[in-house]
Amino acid sequence: MLNTREKIINSSIELFSSKPFENVSIFEICKNANVSNGIIYKYFRNKEEIYKFLLSEIILRINSHLSKIEGENIEERLKDFVRKNLELTKKEFKLIKIYRHGQYKFLEYEKMIQKVYNKSLESVYRRKLKAIEKFYILSIIRHINIYYTTKDIDPDLDFLIKSLMYGFLYKSKKVNLELDKRIFYLRVPVNSSNIKYKILSAGTEILTSREYSSVKITDITKKAGISAGAFYIYFKNKESFLDSVILNIRKQVMFFLKDNFNPNYTALDNHILFLYLLFEYYKDSYFKYKLIREMELINNKIYEMFIDKDIEFYLETLDDIKHNLKDKELIAVMLLGISHYMGIEFFYTKQFKNRNTFLDEIRFFIQNGVEK
Known part of the structure; x- marks a missing residue:
């Protein structure tokens, strides 16, 4: 008892x-x-x-x-x-x-x-x-723990161990992508006359400096310059408003990656590019990164949908590697683990300081692994 x-x-x-x-x-x-x-x-x-x-x-x-x-x-x-x-x-x-x-x-x-x-x-x-060696292995393993436990399936341990020790994406056409010299374009929704857009913009601005739990509907409506009644025309409650905010962030992130994906690059080059883009997107708006991660408890169905969509998209970017679908899915989860924990290490624990050094080093370990 x-x-x-x-x-x-x-x-x-x-x-x-x-x-x-x-x-x-x-x-x-x-x-x-x-x-x-x-x-x-x-x-x-x-x-x-x-x-x-x-x-x-x-x-x-x-x-x-x-x-x-x-x-x-x-x-x-x-x-x-x-x-x-x-x-x-x-x-x-x-x-x-x-x-x-x-x-x-x-x-x-x-x-x-x-x-x-x-x-x-x-x-x-x-x-x-080294810090980057530990990051490479642990970011992959910690993400795999959650993904495969949530799905109630087992990863191929032999393939995973081989990937951790010897790498899993090898081909690279570009030693230096010269990412700092390029300009990337981000789709930004704009319609200042649209009431729903005003509400979402006002709410998102509030969330840059306040915890979601402390934000009231009256805070949002006051910021947007609308009545409470107008809010409820578009959103059932605060939770449905948050769902829309996060779905908008997700759409913007996915478009950012897809619009800048280069079919002439290898999978390795594109995924180094993705890490660069994700850093660019979130570096001045950590709260967006945190909101998406917190969705696991706020609305688990939407969170699981995000994960499934991430895997689906990443699988599409792995056409140039010769593996079966099961192994490609494992590779997609590994890459997502690296991107997820990159956010934690740069934006929260601040273990890493230099993005370009990080990208060069993580490219090496994705190609070569940590053998000895």
């Missing part, structure tokens, strides 16, 4: 894994745990302390699960490392969902979890790894 503290923790896991931090209340945690409101303060001072406890808990569990990596050589140890990551993700998926949301809000925990992963990964290679 669970004690009171365990009931509170389990209730918090259930709620925080299905809703953003801001949308969960102490009252709701207690009601879901079937305990009185006041008793929760015997164990936790406030909601943030509960949340941080859960973040610490998943880090402790990851550390314990990855504390002993087995194998006679790098390949065997790397496979054990990947297998244990997948096992833990399946077992602790709710806690990991909480962590994925909290990694932006409480950055100190992202730095803590990286130390755990780095220590374990260095036990695989039995040497100190």
Whole structure:
């Protein structure tokens, strides 16, 4: 039988894994745990302390699960490392969902979890790894953990290990794409007379400096210079408004990539180009990057649709590589992992400072992997 503290923790896991931090209340945690409101303060001072406890808990569990990596050589140890990551993700998926949301809000925990992963990964290679080497391997593995667990399927571990150790995109027609010398064009929707456009523009501007949870419909309507009634003509509620904001961001990002995709480039060259473009798009608007990532808890159906569309598009860009569809899908997930964690490392933890150096180095590892 669970004690009171365990009931509170389990209730918090259930709620925080299905809703953003801001949308969960102490009252709701207690009601879901079937305990009185006041008793929760015997164990936790406030909601943030509960949340941080859960973040610490998943880090402790990851550390314990990855504390002993087995194998006679790098390949065997790397496979054990990947297998244990997948096992833990399946077992602790709710806690990991909480962590994925909290990694932006409480950055100190992202730095803590990286130390755990780095220590374990260095036990695989039995040497100190460069920051870019760790990034290459971990960005791929962490993204694969989520994607394949969500889909309830298993990746081809042999193909994955081979890709991590020896690379997975090899052909390159251009040693230097000279991206800094080029101008890229972005489709921007404009219609100042359209009421829906005014609402979306006003709301997006507010979201540049405020958390979504703190924004009220009256803030949006005041900024747009319209009545509350006009808002409800176009949006059922604040959630449907946010859906539209994020769908617009997504459309703009996808058009940006598709419009600048070059059919004369190899897959490798185009995906280095994509990393450059994604950096350009988000560098002055981190909030857009964060909103899209938070969609996993705000509206999971839309988030999963995004992932499926990403994979579908990336598969279209891999025509020049000779692999079956299953392997190409794995490559698409690996590339998306690199782009996702590039955003975290540049915009949040700020581990990397120079974009061009990063692109040159990540190109090398996509081609060659980390063998020894």
